[in-house]
Amino acid sequence: MALSLSKEKIRFLLLEGVHPDADKHLRAAGYTNIQRIDQAVEAGALAEQIGDVHFLGIRSRTQLTQATLAMAHKLTGIGCFCIGTDQVDLAAASRLGVPVFNAPYANTRSVAELVLAEIIMLMRGIPEKNASAHQGRWLKTAHRSHEVRGKSLGIVGYGHIGTQLGILAEGLGMQVHYHDIVSKLPLGNAQPHPSLEDLLRQSDVVSLHVPDTPETEHLIDRDKLLQMRPGAHLVNASRGRVVDLDALRSALVEGHLASAAIDVFPSEPTSTNDVFESPLRGLSNVLLTPHIGGSTQEAQENIARDVTEKLIRYSDNGSTMGAVNFPEVALPDHAGTQRIMHIHRNEPGVLQAINTAITDQSINIAAQYLQTQGETGYVVMDVETQDAAGLLKALEAIPATIKTRRLF
Numbered sequence: 001m002a003l004s005l006s007k008e009k010i011r012f013l014l015l016e017g018v019h020p021d022a023d024k025h026l027r028a029a030g031y032t033n034i035q036r037i038d039q040a041v042e043a044g045a046l047a048e049q050i051g052d053v054h055f056l057g058i059r060s061r062t063q064l065t066q067a068t069l070a071m072a073h074k075l076t077g078i079g080c081f082c083i084g085t086d087q088v089d090l091a092a093a094s095r096l097g098v099p100v101f102n103a104p105y106a107n108t109r110s111v112a113e114l115v116l117a118e119i120i121m122l123m124r125g126i127p128e129k130n131a132s133a134h135q136g137r138w139l140k141t142a143h144r145s146h147e148v149r150g151k152s153l154g155i156v157g158y159g160h161i162g163t164q165l166g167i168l169a170e171g172l173g174m175q176v177h178y179h180d181i182v183s184k185l186p187l188g189n190a191q192p193h194p195s196l197e198d199l200l201r202q203s204d205v206v207s208l209h210v211p212d213t214p215e216t217e218h219l220i221d222r223d224k225l226l227q228m229r230p231g232a233h234l235v236n237a238s239r240g241r242v243v244d245l246d247a248l249r250s251a252l253v254e255g256h257l258a259s260a261a262i263d264v265f266p267s268e269p270t271s272t273n274d275v276f277e278s279p280l281r282g283l284s285n286v287l288l289t290p291h292i293g294g295s296t297q298e299a300q301e302n303i304a305r306d307v308t309e310k311l312i313r314y315s316d317n318g319s320t321m322g323a324v325n326f327p328e329v330a331l332p333d334h335a336g337t338q339r340i341m342h343i344h345r346n347e348p349g350v351l352q353a354i355n356t357a358i359t360d361q362s363i364n365i366a367a368q369y370l371q372t373q374g375e376t377g378y379v380v381m382d383v384e385t386q387d388a389a390g391l392l393k394a395l396e397a398i399p400a401t402i403k404t405r406r407l408f
């Protein structure tokens, strides 16, 4: 059973050099018990350190396996200070009643800005001109060099990044067209295209912003590349498997496409010491970047703010909005009542057992919220009592209980 702790006793462990703003936000919310380790900690050493940690902050290199999580007896929440959550055994965390939060859209703007810059660079032939100048050649020409104003931009995948890009590109006078498999509200003057082929045929530049799914693997293959306008440009800052890079190389070498900018690759080096291999290496009309579309200081600051806000909200008030493995509940303040959180295995009869426990104690419920997801159920109750210790004990005794927590 977990009674509420005073904030200074709630222990945060932040690994992997999480952005310093995280500490700033936590301290501003009254959480001062923060320990930092600026590297990733390997599983064995981590298991020894997390026994009394309530909230754990990691980035992408810390592996949180079922075995490691099992050592974190007091763990209440996990913050992934990054976009992905593959490094955490999410099912194991759910079974332990631990929500996992991340910041999926904190770098949206960073990607959109890079892509916009690349579109301008490609349409002016900057990759070749830059490469030539480095080799001592003065490629001063307006041949195949264009303003982006008035040109048509085809966005494939009109989600968070695609829509941001569309708005920015319209600001430069581009005509924005998009294709998505889901019907999306067009922002500004953007034009939807139900057919991808149709979009490819009429775009001066095509930019890809789809997720990595079985359907998007080689979405842009040789046939699709040949459907693009002669002299068009391609940008991919989505996921590496979306484009068939051998087919793209051929389309560029044959001169069907004028140029490309590629930020993501089917196989990427895992460290700065690894050699980067790609069929596009050596082509002077291709801008290659090492998957840095979302890598900016601002994105890191956004991640720090977004993830700490989610952890603070969960600790302060029980809200789980934004959790990736847990029932999502948005909760109001609970002034004048005690809030009790009950995390349980999602089995029939648990809510009835909870309500019986409350009735047996003759406690009035001011509000009750229930949400389930997969194998986990989450009930939050605001109860009108000064002494909830007996109730917590009764809730703890319900067989399906994973965890209980009380907030004042």
Ligand code: NAI
Residues within 6 Å of the ligand: 083, 104, 105, 107, 108, 111, 156, 157, 158, 159, 160, 161, 162, 179, 180, 181, 182, 209, 210, 211, 212, 213, 215, 216, 219, 237, 238, 239, 263, 264, 291, 292, 293, 294, 295
């Ligand atoms: P999102 O989920 O907001 O948008 C994706 C859109 O693609 C959705 O509207 C979806 O309906 C659409 N879509 C899915 N399958 C499609 C298909 N077969 N054809 C057409 N549309 C399809 O995702 P968000 O945040 O905009 O990210 C887009 C991509 O950018 C993702 O692959 C993400 O991993 C990548 N990304 C890359 C970064 C980098 O550093 N280069 C940083 C951040 C995200």
